[in-house]
Amino acid sequence: MQRVRLHEIAKRFGTTVVLEKIDLDIEPGEFLVLLGPSGCGKSTLLNIVAGLEEPSGGTLHFGDRDVTALEPDQRDIAMVFQSYALYPTMSVARNIGFGLKMRGLDRAGIEAKVADVARLLQIEHLLDRKPSQLSGGQQQRVAIGRALVREPQVFLLDEPLSNLDAKLRADMRVELKRLHERSRRTTLYVTHDQVEAMTLASRIVVMNKGRVQQCDRPELVYAKPANRFVAGFVGAPTMNFLEGELAAAGDLPGLRLGEAILPLPRLPAATARHMGRPLVLGLRPEHLALAPAPTDRAGTCRGQVLMTEPTGPDTYVLIRLAGREVTARMPPGVALSPGQMVDLRLDGAAASLFDSGDGQRLD
Ligand SMILES: Nc1ncnc2c1ncn2[C@@H]1O[C@H](COP(=O)(O)OP(=O)(O)OP(=O)(O)O)[C@@H](O)[C@H]1O
Ligand SMILES: [Mg+2]
Incomplete structure (x- = not known):
């Protein structure tokens, strides 16, 4: 050796x-x-x-x-x-x-x-x-x-x-x-x-x-x-990138994208120092999930299904969210069809933040 x-x-x-x-x-x-x-x-x-x-x-x-x-x-x-x-x-x-x-x-x-x-x-x-x-x-x-x-x-x-x-x-x-x-x-x-x-x-x-x-x-x-x-x-389907700035979404942290604010439950508290700074949020497809119950909308955001792509072990779902297109990785049997509205929970704990200029990771 x-x-x-x-x-x-x-x-x-x-x-x-x-x-x-x-x-x-x-x-x-x-x-x-x-x-x-x-x-x-x-x-x-x-x-x-x-x-x-x-x-x-x-x-x-x-x-x-x-x-x-x-x-x-x-x-x-x-x-x-x-x-x-x-x-x-x-x-x-x-x-x-x-x-x-x-x-x-x-x-x-x-x-x-x-x-x-x-x-x-x-x-x-x-x-x-x-x-x-x-x-x-x-x-x-x-x-x-x-x-x-x-x-x-x-x-x-x-x-x-x-x-x-x-x-x-x-x-x-x-x-x-x-x-x-x-x-x-x-x-x-x-x-x-x-x-x-x-x-x-x-x-x-x-x-x-x-x-x-x-x-x-x-x-x-x-x-x-x-x-x-x-x-x-690294990662397929590729990570979702959303360009915006951190803002408050009620009691939760969130990402402001134009008029909309997407709640980001579990976003680490330390990221609060980046509030108001233009940045890119990176979220892997497995970190966008359907809200557990339609009645439980706290910390969720609404999107519209554009397309579903069953691959066997996963179904990739293309969703329009606040005017952007994102991909979510969902279980194989998920029953969704194009046009349908869904409530999504974004896992802030798994998010990556990048400087909108040089693209370096912000921690
Ligand atoms: N002898 C050479 N003369 C001039 N340029 C070269 C020479 N050998 C390699 N290059 C250039 O150097 C760069 C890196 O080449 P290299 O073969 O190391 O890439 P690589 O990462 O192995 O790509 P690939 O995945 O396609 O094999 C390329 O832009 C290539 O055109
Ligand atoms: Mg090579």
Whole structure:
């Protein structure tokens, strides 16, 4: 298990700045996930850690060792790419063992290690096949096996599941998680899939435009996003954003939206200091609920159903509220139809507040 430290890592391609002073401290044995939209610099950062790309500035340490200037093969890393890059003419066993052979390990040693990894990944029965005789998921396992067999100090994966269909991706996600729980290798994993990030990560680094937006445990990234970008990027359906100002709604705190004031029961008392300041309220769809009984309207607001979207476990309900459109997550059997008026309770305790200018979280 190895600690990995990035200090002010920067990258420019010509005049294009791709990474701006990235500081990250990856704990020994941690599973750190880089999450962000296409083009935000995830692969570039991973390639810098791998030594495939040279940083324009900053330093990289593995433990106490400064590896900034070391070649990839001197770093004790293994990498899995999105394209599995298996050798098409070699059997699965040879694909997995090839790196060990290059390092001069003897045949018996290679066979033993390949067998171990194959057992771990449950591909023992495939060892004699060629990559073309494997499914996508099996090929992916071979690619992971090839990286694992080297017993690297640091494991780097760049969107390893993105070529798989949804079902296989979910299965492989579970396998990767089990594998990490057993091996506890320090892992840096790139994805733009937030479900993958939420389920696999010990911490998520959300990136945008070459900058770290937030680095936190998954549940915190979800519940307390550091800014509007993170709030909007993580979570599906996306968080509702309502631009207004805090005001009193009778005895309760509320959000003024033009003429209307929406009550926000359970809004933390400390937010009172933001009264009157223009801000953006963020509320996840699961934090808008139907009022428990039609007669119990205290602390509720009226909206009109525009559309319902049953997904199986949930029904998403699009609602017009004070002239805005919001999405609520409701139980599967909810009986609502377009045009119907509903009384909603907004859970102030779960709300996020953001500065209406720079979008940073207000606490
Ligand atoms: N060799 C290069 N020369 C010039 N620009 C590059 C080069 N490599 C990457 N870039 C640019 O750097 C930015 C970050 O690229 P990178 O591949 O790191 O993004 P990413 O977050 O991995 O995206 P994706 O999710 O699409 O894989 C992009 O705007 C890309 O066009
Ligand atoms: Mg990439």
